[in-house]
Amino acid sequence: ALLGELASSGVAGVECAVCVPYPYLAQARALLDGGVLMLGAQDVSEYAVGAYTGEVSGAMLAEFGCRYAIVGHSERRALFGEDDAAVGRKAAAALAAGLTPIVCVGETLAEREGGVTLAVLERQLDAVAAVLGREALAGVVLAYEPVWAIGSGRSASIGQVGEAHAGIRAWLREHCARPADVPILYGGSVKPENAAELFSVDEVDGGLIGGASLVANDFLAICRAAADAQP
Numbered sequence: 001a002l003l004g005e006l007a008s009s010g011v012a013g014v015e016c017a018v019c020v021p022y023p024y025l026a027q028a029r030a031l032l033d034g035g036v037l038m039l040g041a042q043d044v045s046e047y048a049v050g051a052y053t054g055e056v057s058g059a060m061l062a063e064f065g066c067r068y069a070i071v072g073h074s075e076r077r078a079l080f081g082e083d084d085a086a087v088g089r090k091a092a093a094a095l096a097a098g099l100t101p102i103v104c105v106g107e108t109l110a111e112r113e114g115g116v117t118l119a120v121l122e123r124q125l126d127a128v129a130a131v132l133g134r135e136a137l138a139g140v141v142l143a144y145e146p147v148w149a150i151g152s153g154r155s156a157s158i159g160q161v162g163e164a165h166a167g168i169r170a171w172l173r174e175h176c177a178r179p180a181d182v183p184i185l186y187g188g189s190v191k192p193e194n195a196a197e198l199f200s201v202d203e204v205d206g207g208l209i210g211g212a213s214l215v216a217n218d219f220l221a222i223c224r225a226a227a228d229a230q231p
């Protein structure tokens with residue numbers, strides 16, 4: 001459904017990708033081949049090669065046509081013990097394999113209520129910068145995903161998103177060789193109804209869409225909102 005619609009109507013200036021679970025990569029690649037939608041994975045191993053049973057390396061993902069790998073999604077951090085340093089190593093592994101890592105950062109509700117949102121984002125970003133360095137950092141995509149907004153139906157407010165994205169851009173100016181090259185996506189209950197408003201916020205360069213991406217027409221509406229928000 002996505003391919004048909006995107007091929008006919010297009011979404012000028014917007015890069016769209018689907019990040020599918022590992023077992024579906026081959027099938028997705030066959031469907032997407034030569035089309036306008038790019039392919040990504042939802043995770044990547046921090047190890048390039050070796051005896052790590054069950055791990056999926058960046059080279060394997062590249063072989064299956066992936067352009068992107070999400071790293072540090074809050075569910076990976078919270079449920080699978082991925083700490084900030086591991087997220088940095090995964091980002092490096094993705095880059096080394098020629099993939100663009102989509103590095104997720106975001107605060108929990110307790111951290112937001114404790115007034116430490118920007119400090120948490122900086123801590124998470126510092127760990128990535130420590131592994132990548134200023135040059136390589138310019139090759140990532142960042143995604144601000146407040147944990148409390150993911151899958152909850154409750155997106156962050158415009159003010160909250162604006163403050164976080166401005167903070168991340170300011171951090172990039174200090175730590176990245178080409179800070180303007182790094183897109184900052186917002187994720188957390190993005191829907192057709194709120195996409196235009198979220199994409200109108202300064203420093204919001206796109207979205208990382210979960211639930212709404214499972215409904216083709218909703219995802220398409222969000223892609224169009226991103227196209228309409230182009231400067």
Ligand SMILES: O=C[C@H](O)COP(=O)(O)O
Nearest residue numbers: 150151188189209210211
């Ligand atoms: O992986 C996607 C993000 O975590 C956002 O999910 P959501 O749009 O269902 O809140």
